[in-house]
Amino acid sequence: MSGHELDSAALGKVGMMRQKQPDMYVMRLKAVAGDLTADQLACVAVVARKYGRGFVHLSTRQGIEIHYVHKDNLETARLELLEAGIEMGACGPRVRVIVACPGDDSCRWGNIDTKKIARELDARYFKQEAPSKFKLAVTGCSHNCTKANENDIGIRGAIEPKWEASDCNDCGLCVSLCPLHSISRVDSDEGFSYEIDWESCINCSICTSLCPSGSWAIGRIGYTLFIGGTMGKIPRLASVLKQLVETEEELYLLIDKAFGYYCANGRKKERFGHMIDRIGLDTVKEAILGTE
Amino acid sequence: MQGISCPLNAMRVKAAVSELERDELLEILVDEGEGVLRVAQTLKDSGHRIVKVENRGHGVSLIVGKSKQS
Numbered sequence: 001m002s003g004h005e006l007d008s009a010a011l012g013k014v015g016m017m018r019q020k021q022p023d024m025y026v027m028r029l030k031a032v033a034g035d036l037t038a039d040q041l042a043c044v045a046v047v048a049r050k051y052g053r054g055f056v057h058l059s060t061r062q063g064i065e066i067h068y069v070h071k072d073n074l075e076t077a078r079l080e081l082l083e084a085g086i087e088m089g090a091c092g093p094r095v096r097v098i099v100a101c102p103g104d105d106s107c108r109w110g111n112i113d114t115k116k117i118a119r120e121l122d123a124r125y126f127k128q129e130a131p132s133k134f135k136l137a138v139t140g141c142s143h144n145c146t147k148a149n150e151n152d153i154g155i156r157g158a159i160e161p162k163w164e165a166s167d168c169n170d171c172g173l174c175v176s177l178c179p180l181h182s183i184s185r186v187d188s189d190e191g192f193s194y195e196i197d198w199e200s201c202i203n204c205s206i207c208t209s210l211c212p213s214g215s216w217a218i219g220r221i222g223y224t225l226f227i228g229g230t231m232g233k234i235p236r237l238a239s240v241l242k243q244l245v246e247t248e249e250e251l252y253l254l255i256d257k258a259f260g261y262y263c264a265n266g267r268k269k270e271r272f273g274h275m276i277d278r279i280g281l282d283t284v285k286e287a288i289l290g291t292e
Numbered sequence: 293m294q295g296i297s298c299p300l301n302a303m304r305v306k307a308a309v310s311e312l313e314r315d316e317l318l319e320i321l322v323d324e325g326e327g328v329l330r331v332a333q334t335l336k337d338s339g340h341r342i343v344k345v346e347n348r349g350h351g352v353s354l355i356v357g358k359s360k361q362s
């Protein structure tokens with residue numbers, strides 16, 4: 001390996017990417033869950049003017065990149081950013097910056113505190129080495145704005161609705177609202193009831209949010225955990241590892257196991273999802289869930 | 293049943309419902325999917341009542357009324 005290659009592998013680790021122009025680099029900044037303060041943005045503007053060409057590029061993963069930074073200025077620029085609390089992102093075969101939607105902080109559909117989970121995942125996994133790049137995303141509900149199923153690990157806020165007869169005025173709205181047509185009205189000797197086909201329900205919270213009389217209550221709330229999603233050259237949507245994980249502890253435990261399994265079994269440059277296809281989803285799921 | 297029956301967007305629905313008398317009902321016809329979702333959301337936010345919802349094949353009919361309190 002030449003000196004230069006070594007150099008760029010080391011720089012990739014700290015979020016600096018070589019451009020095609022000689023000696024020019026991209027600085028990839030870290031914004032967990034896509035959040036930066038106004039003061040941090042002001043600092044980015046200063047650094048982009050001083051060391052770049054006065055513009056930034058927004059990546060598809062909620063990141064800000066400063067382009068055209070000369071290699072001699074990388075360290076100075078990095079330190080200036082760090083003073084404003086902005087760390088560098090990551091490139092190469094390791095865990096990338098965690099992306100997340102606003103979740104229950106400000107979105108009416110949010111089922112979970114996406115930002116808190118993103119910060120926790122950041123503390124646990126950011127920059128950890130892996131066979132290939134490793135992306136994690138947290139999305140507050142089945143609207144799936146941060147595309148949980150396009151990530152190596154995806155976490156999606158989930159609720160399990162429960163019908164309560166008492167206040168239901170039999171209006172039928174929920175039947176029309178459910179995007180998967182999972183709700184149906186059932187007549188019986190005791191009267192009517194509304195029931196869910198659990199096979200098709202995507203735990204989205206539309207029924208619980210919009211039932212006018214509050215008859216769709218939240219029975220259970222938690223996370224749907226996806227593994228093995230990737231876009232890129234060979235796209236593969238993620239598979240569900242577990243439909244409803246009820247506690248944060250269990251969530252992190254399962255992610256630990258999934259990541260550990262990938263690190264132990266993934267071939268060099270092989271994405272998690274492609275490893276799953278090679279080994280077989282059932283085998284992988286069993287290995288991760290088996291000793292739960 | 294009093295009122296009109298035609299496709300309206302959420303804001304027009306809201307305006308129309310707030311003009312109803314206390315016991316009047318209004319039937320509105322909206323598109324499936326996003327259409328009914330938006331209207332249901334607006335009605336819930338403004339506290340109005342949904343009495344009956346039926347899928348008519350070519351759209352969804354909602355019979356709505358003013359909230360009991362107002």
Ligand code: SF4
Nearest residue numbers: 101107110140141145
């Ligand atoms: S995924 Fe759900 S909670 Fe997150 S921004 Fe989209 S709609 Fe809101």
Ligand code: SF4
Nearest residue numbers: 168169171172174211
């Ligand atoms: S939307 Fe609510 S009140 Fe209307 S039928 Fe469904 S559960 Fe009952």
Ligand code: SF4
Nearest residue numbers: 178201202204205207
């Ligand atoms: S949670 Fe969503 S998919 Fe499941 S029944 Fe309710 S509206 Fe339908």
